[in-house]
Structures are given as structure tokens and as C-alpha cells.
Amino acid sequence: MVLIVVLIVVLIVVLIVAFIAGKPAPTSRLTRRSEMNSPLLATHDLAVSIAGKAVARDLNLTLHPGERLVLLGRNGVGKTTLLHTLAGLRAPDSGEILLAGQTYAALGPRGAARLRGLLPQHQGDAFAASVLETVLIGRHPHLSRWDWESAADEQIAREALAAVGLGDLAAAGPSQGSHGAPSGGSERSERGGRSLAARSIHTLSGGERQRVALATLLAQQPRVYLLDEPLAHLDLNHQIAVLELVSRRVREEAAALVMVLHDINLAAHFSDRALLLYGEGEHELGDSAAVLDAARLSRLYGHPLRLIEDGERRWFVPAVGLGTLPPSNYNGKV
Numbered sequence: 242m243v244l245i246v247v248l249i250v251v252l253i254v255v256l257i258v259a260f261i262a263g264k265p266a267p268t269s270r271l272t273r274r275s276e277m278n279s280p281l282l283a284t285h286d287l288a289v290s291i292a293g294k295a296v297a298r299d300l301n302l303t304l305h306p307g308e309r310l311v312l313l314g315r316n317g318v319g320k321t322t323l324l325h326t327l328a329g330l331r332a333p334d335s336g337e338i339l340l341a342g343q344t345y346a347a348l349g350p351r352g353a354a355r356l357r358g359l360l361p362q363h364q365g366d367a368f369a370a371s372v373l374e375t376v377l378i379g380r381h382p383h384l385s386r387w388d389w390e391s392a393a394d395e396q397i398a399r400e401a402l403a404a405v406g407l408g409d410l411a412a413a414g415p416s417q418g419s420h421g422a423p424s425g426g427s428e429r430s431e432r433g434g435r436s437l438a439a440r441s442i443h444t445l446s447g448g449e450r451q452r453v454a455l456a457t458l459l460a461q462q463p464r465v466y467l468l469d470e471p472l473a474h475l476d477l478n479h480q481i482a483v484l485e486l487v488s489r490r491v492r493e494e495a496a497a498l499v500m501v502l503h504d505i506n507l508a509a510h511f512s513d514r515a516l517l518l519y520g521e522g523e524h525e526l527g528d529s530a531a532v533l534d535a536a537r538l539s540r541l542y543g544h545p546l547r548l549i550e551d552g553e554r555r556w557f558v559p560a561v562g563l564g565t566l567p568p569s570n571y572n573g574k575v
Contacts, residue, residue, distance in 0.1 A: 287336035295522030306495035314518030354382035358463035373438040379460030401459035405452040447474035468500035
């Protein structure tokens with residue numbers, strides 16, 4: 242009898258220790274102040290390659306709270322490979338990656354998942370799940386080993402759906418978006434039918450699925466957002482809405498953003514800095530206003546681009562009829 246009591250006590254102690262170990266450590270005000278002044282993402286002499294092809298050599302970058310970095314380059318140059326390396330999903334050839342001043346090895350998988358979130362280029366749904374269940378996956382890094390999602394987690398997930406225009410208003414009442422503004426979503430999808438939150442993930446259109454993926458990332462609440470072609474499958478109005486949404490999150494939450502885009506003009510408008518990947522490991526990093534010009538972009542994409550200025554706005558358009566490669570002295574004027 243005594244042995245059984247002892248075993249029960251030991252089991253209770255083990256469960257308590259495991260529960261405490263799964264909880265995030267409290268953050269002091271001094272630590273928060275230090276984080277605000279420190280880079281959220283930094284690389285030192287980073288070298289990345291894939292299948293023997295160099296993507297970047299000696300890459301040194303720092304990304305501070307509130308900054309947005311866009312990765313630009315031709316198909317196959319290695320933008321996704323570099324983004325996955327920054328996300329800690331693959332090891333670099335050499336160099337160091339620091340997330341809020343710590344290596345991925347020091348943070349561990351759970352600690353890293355609380356700090357950085359990745360929106361991959363493709364979404365795989367091997368098993369059936371509802372939209373809400375899918376978005377709740379973003380809350381997993383914040384749960385201990387023995388926790389189920391709470392009502393607070395579900396509210397965060399619903400607010401994330403509302404933020405991307407897929408709000409479930411009838412089920413949750415008049416929802417307030419994550420920034421306090423009433424959502425423009427509805428219980429029914431844009432094509433009609435049952436509540437989007439309750440619908441199977443397999444019944445969504447490509448654009449709806451992409452916005453659910455973004456909602457999952459928002460529910461994760463990372464400090465560093467890594468987005469691989471976030472505008473895929475989206476109509477123009479949703480493209481602009483998504484870029485405005487993530488830009489607002491970065492600004493208001495003192496987060497940082499790295500994204501791969503193909504639309505040069507949207508990249509120029511919604512970024513503070515740009516990293517141009519030319520191939521063979523060559524890259525150029527700088528302020529978007531400085532490095533995004535017609536000459537550089539023409540070389541980057543292998544086709545002449547023309548700069549059109551409209552007041553303070555700049556637009557880059559393909560120059561038709563000049564061939565596939567720009568002349569060596571091409572300055573963007575036609």
C-alpha cells in the first residue's frame with residue numbers, strides 16, 4: 242500500500258514538472274526593452290547552396306523590429322531555399338543565423354516556433370480537418386505537453402480568420418478583428434454555404450486555402466514572419482489586403498517580415514529593404530528605394546524594365562521590343 246502511494250506521488254511530481262517545463266518562461270520588462278533594440282533576425286557570413294549551386298555567399302543582414310525585407314530573383318535562383326534556411330529548416334553551408342540573438346540550437350524547436358513563423362509556398366492537407374482546427378495548429382507552440390486548446394486559443398484563431406476576411410460572425414457573435422476593428426467577413430463563404438470555420442479544409446478554393454494558411458500564421462503570433470509567395474492564388478484585392486495586413490502587424494507588434502514576391506511594384510511599395518539574388522551566390526542588399534531601380538532589376542530578371550514615375554510613386558514595367566537581355570549601358574529609359 243505504501244509503495245502504491247509513493248508511486249502516485251512520484252507520478253504527480255513528474256506531471257507537475259513536465260507541465261511547468263512546457264510553459265514559456267516569463268519575460269521581464271528589461272528583457273523586452275533589450276529585445277526592442279536588438280535585431281530579431283541576423284546572419285553572419287552566411288553561405289547557402291542547393292545541389293551544388295550557390296544561392297548566397299557571405300550574407301550579412303540584420304532585421305530589426307518593424308522592418309520588412311523582400312527577396313527578389315528569377316525562378317530557381319534559390320529564394321525558397323534561402324527562406325527555409327533562415328527559418329531553421331535546413332542548415333547553411335557556413336555562417337550563423339541568430340533569432341532574437343540566439344541560435345536555433347539554443348532555442349530548440351518549441352522556442353524557435355514561438356519566435357518565427359513560416360508560410361510555405363505549398364499547403365499540404367493529408368488529413369481531413371475543419372478550417373478552425375487547421376488555424377488552431379498555429380497555437381501549438383504556445384501549449385504545454387498536456388494542454389488542449391483553450392477558449393482563448395479558439396478566440397485568437399477566430400480573430401485571425403476575421404483578419405483575413407474569413408470571419409465566422411454568426412457562430413462567434415459580432416467579431417472584432419485582431420486590431421479591434423469589426424471584421425468584414427461573414428459566416429458564409431464568398432460562394433455561400435456553411436460556416437467557413439466548420440467547413441472541411443478540402444472544400445476550399447485555392448485563394449481561400451491561402452488565406453487560411455495566413456490565418457494559421459497569424460494565430461501563431463511570431464516575432465519574425467517568413468512568407469514564401471504569400472500572394473499565390475489571390476485576387477488583386479486580396480493581394481493588397483494581405484500585404485497591408487502583414488505590414489500593419491509588423492508595425493504594431495514590433496515584429497519583422499521577410500517575404501518572397503514576384504510582383505516588383507508591390508515589392509517596392511510594401512518593403513523597407515530588398516535582397517536581390519542574382520545567381521551563383523551573388524547578391525545585393527540595401528534599402529528598397531536605393532536598390533530597386535530599372536538597371537538593377539533589368540539585370541536581375543534578364544529583361545529590360547522601364548521606370549515610370551507618378552509623383553512620389555515609382556512603377557516598373559517591361560520594355561517591349563528591346564530583346565530579352567538589357568544592353569550593358571541600359572539605364573531604364575526607353
